[in-house]
Amino acid sequence: MTLLRYEDLSITLPGTARPVLDGIGLTVGAGEAVALVGESGSGKSVTARAALGLFPEGARTTGRVRVDGTDLVGADAASLRRVRTATAAMIYQDPRAAINPVRRVGDFLTESLRLVHGWTRDRARGRAAELLDAVGLPDPVRHLDQYPHELSGGMLQRVVIAAALTAEPRLLLCDEPTTALDVSTQAEILAVLGRLRRERGLGLLLITHDIELAASVTDRIYVMYAGRIVETAPVGDLFTTPRHPYTAGLLGSSPPLDAKAPERLVPIPGAPMGLLESAPGCAFAPRCRFAEPGRCDQAPPPLSDHGPARVACHLAGELTLTPHRDRPGDHHPHRNQEVR
Numbered sequence: 001m002t003l004l005r006y007e008d009l010s011i012t013l014p015g016t017a018r019p020v021l022d023g024i025g026l027t028v029g030a031g032e033a034v035a036l037v038g039e040s041g042s043g044k045s046v047t048a049r050a051a052l053g054l055f056p057e058g059a060r061t062t063g064r065v066r067v068d069g070t071d072l073v074g075a076d077a078a079s080l081r082r083v084r085t086a087t088a089a090m091i092y093q094d095p096r097a098a099i100n101p102v103r104r105v106g107d108f109l110t111e112s113l114r115l116v117h118g119w120t121r122d123r124a125r126g127r128a129a130e131l132l133d134a135v136g137l138p139d140p141v142r143h144l145d146q147y148p149h150e151l152s153g154g155m156l157q158r159v160v161i162a163a164a165l166t167a168e169p170r171l172l173l174c175d176e177p178t179t180a181l182d183v184s185t186q187a188e189i190l191a192v193l194g195r196l197r198r199e200r201g202l203g204l205l206l207i208t209h210d211i212e213l214a215a216s217v218t219d220r221i222y223v224m225y226a227g228r229i230v231e232t233a234p235v236g237d238l239f240t241t242p243r244h245p246y247t248a249g250l251l252g253s254s255p256p257l258d259a260k261a262p263e264r265l266v267p268i269p270g271a272p273m274g275l276l277e278s279a280p281g282c283a284f285a286p287r288c289r290f291a292e293p294g295r296c297d298q299a300p301p302p303l304s305d306h307g308p309a310r311v312a313c314h315l316a317g318e319l320t321l322t323p324h325r326d327r328p329g330d331h332h333p334h335r336n337q338e339v340r
């Protein structure tokens with residue numbers, strides 16, 4: 001069952017040369033984990049916030065964002081409240097920014113249960129302790145009486161995830177949930193999210209700039225560039241057979257999570273297109289080593305089917321791409337190079 005569905009969502013801010021989001025189509029099913037990946041400024045957070053009906057001030061919005069069937073574009077206040085309090089919850093990058101530093105963890109976790117749902121203090125504390133246990137904190141009852149500064153960043157992010165679960169949402173939106181954490185804590189938080197997804201059948205939308213991290217917890221990846229989806233495919237397929245040069249570039253410039261030996265990473269040349277720039281053709285063409293004048297710079301490429309993937313590239317189907325990441329001592333100098 002589809003929990004979250006974007007249908008041709010476009011958002012344009014006043015005074016800009018191109019839309020922030022341009023024809024986004026994306027789905028997340030119950031129990032499915034999906035990642036939205038791209039460089040800074042590609043529109044990932046604007047996309048995620050739209051799933052809570054949060055659209056930039058003054059923006060022109062067209063298309064639909066359906067959460068459990070309710071379209072949030074132009075939704076009334078009651079529908080928005082229902083989605084935000086019961087169906088979907090968001091987890092942000094910095095747990096310390098999400099928690100009031102002068103209130104105890106227990107107060108943070110029980111507030112909505114007591115105020116919104118009218119639970120007694122003891123019932124709400126019992127539920128909060130259960131949730132802290134569910135996110136793997138070792139001593140739930142003691143943590144309820146602690147202040148945020150007494151917990152590590154990883155423990156606090158677990159508290160934030162527990163808080164997101166209080167209303168038993170069916171959809172979890174995670175915007176760079178591990179970026180503020182060290183690498184080992186990052187892996188623990190991802191494991192918690194993966195377990196919650198399996199145990200509770202949650203739909204998970206993970207927003208990240210890190211394609212390797214995305215692959216470690218999700219089934220399907222959407223790659224975003226300059227406000228558009230440029231490729232989407234099941235994780236395994238995307239890694240073995242990237243079909244868009246931008247996807248191959250992201251893979252070639254990201255260190256593997258389980259790297260045993262240092263890798264020589266190859267950055268994508270140039271910079272992403274800002275909101276004050278536009279291009280008549282493919283937005284990635286100015287950075288693309290394969291771009292063909294007269295072909296790639298004429299019209300934006302539509303997303304079209306290529307095997308299990310959907311790809312927006314005029315040259316898709318003609319390119320065979322592998323991430324051009326070199327390992328030191330690699331004796332196959334051509335192994336990692338794109339061929340045509």
Ligand SMILES: Nc1ncnc2c1ncn2[C@@H]1O[C@H](COP(=O)(O)OP(=O)(O)OP(=O)(O)O)[C@@H](O)[C@H]1O
Binds near residue numbers: 038040045209275
């Ligand atoms: N409320 C807003 N008003 C004006 N511009 C905005 C607003 N929200 C986002 N933008 C702009 O829209 C573009 C996309 O922003 P968004 O935060 O979605 O990118 P992102 O892919 O999440 O990148 P990052 O990882 O850096 O957050 C950026 O150029 C950003 O400055």
